[in-house]
Amino acid sequence: MNEIRIILADTHRVFRQGCRELLDAEPGLSVVAEAADGLEAIDAVQRHLPEVLILELMLHSLDGMEVIRRVSRFNVETRSIVLSTYSDEVHVISALRNGASGYVPKEAGVEELKTAVRTVVRGEVFLSPAFAEYTFSDGHLSTLASLDLLERLTQRHREILKLIAEGRTTNEIAQALFISAKTVETHRANLMLRLEIRDVPGLVRFAIRSGLVNLDHDG
């Protein structure tokens, strides 16, 4: 009989071990290798040519997205299923566009994962029910996915965002940049629109995450 051979790629060893246990327990499924990062994943796929690659997007050395891209280009027989902490539209759509055949959030159970495996080996696409409403209609999303959010801001925006995250008030920022407080307000509103962030704390977290400010900036 044809056994479905699987490769598991995830940074976390406990997770791989547990997942492997669950998948191996299922008749017809067999985990033939594990990978702890992107390069290992590519390596393992080329060596074993498995039917399915299950991978987390967040991987070291080579991003999960890049792994999908390469596998879908050079190992067309191997289907990729994303099993990730990310469950937002941007990642799901981006993964599928890059060649993934399935997407399962880690919130789901093994049952769903097994279904996904069997679905993709039939050549179909498996999308977790939770993502049903995600549509891949417009091109806007693909650009959104590939762009670094910081790049979507103007220099002025970044300048002001930085000052906000450092705790300066609107008036202080105005004085520092020799512009009107009203202008600062407009800039703030605009950059919030672009980042789709609705509150100042969200801006601060974003600024820290993107390296615009660091945490020991005390006031």
Next chain:
Amino acid sequence: MNEIRIILADTHRVFRQGCRELLDAEPGLSVVAEAADGLEAIDAVQRHLPEVLILELMLHSLDGMEVIRRVSRFNVETRSIVLSTYSDEVHVISALRNGASGYVPKEAGVEELKTAVRTVVRGEVFLSPAFAEYTFSDGHLSTLASLDLLERLTQRHREILKLIAEGRTTNEIAQALFISAKTVETHRANLMLRLEIRDVPGLVRFAIRSGLVNLDHDG
């Protein structure tokens, strides 16, 4: 014989299922319940009074750090082991200070996790070898300092600080906690006084530094 009863708290069902499989396979260990978020974790601990709680720090509804704090205060028999994607000094130290008995990164294998379980039930602290230098290093004073400050806040203060840093408005916080907006204002003013922080961005940075909130998605 005395079986070690364990509760597993993690957002991701696949992960819980896999982990449970691995732990249950070990003689003497038994996973008696799972929890998908912080409140469920507290609930499960109070119902089962297990020897060990294994939890991820990133949890919905109630932060992992807060779960540790409550468990260590109200369920002294239960030892908490953090099993997290986070492996930075801030989170490790913060978890231990809040009452965790062990910290294992998800990069580690089950063997290490089992060792951690057996170590903490003996009343000792288990720290993953990777973190060995953290406890003794005096380098990151700002981290330690902010943790001390965090302990000077009341429970209510921390609760409100967390919500502020997550981007909730004063009114939203008031509604969430069933108190008046005026009271929330007072709490905010008081905790700002104690922390000697004068602006909201400062609060957000402090909250992140001390592990009260994380940088990931909003909510």
Next chain:
DNA sequence: ACTAATATCAGGTTATTCCTGATAAGCCTC
């Protein structure tokens, strides 16, 4: 030349913060 994006600003309305109080419950102490 026309369009889009950027940077600048204002008026007026709404919402929030800041300041100055106040009360009641719980706890430690002497």
Next chain:
DNA sequence: GAGGCTTATCAGGAATAACCTGATATTAGT
């Protein structure tokens, strides 16, 4: 067990900031 300390709760009114709408000048792109 009376008095002080901390905590949690709340209000009125003044000061401030945010929000919405709309406008203009400059540059960059096609």
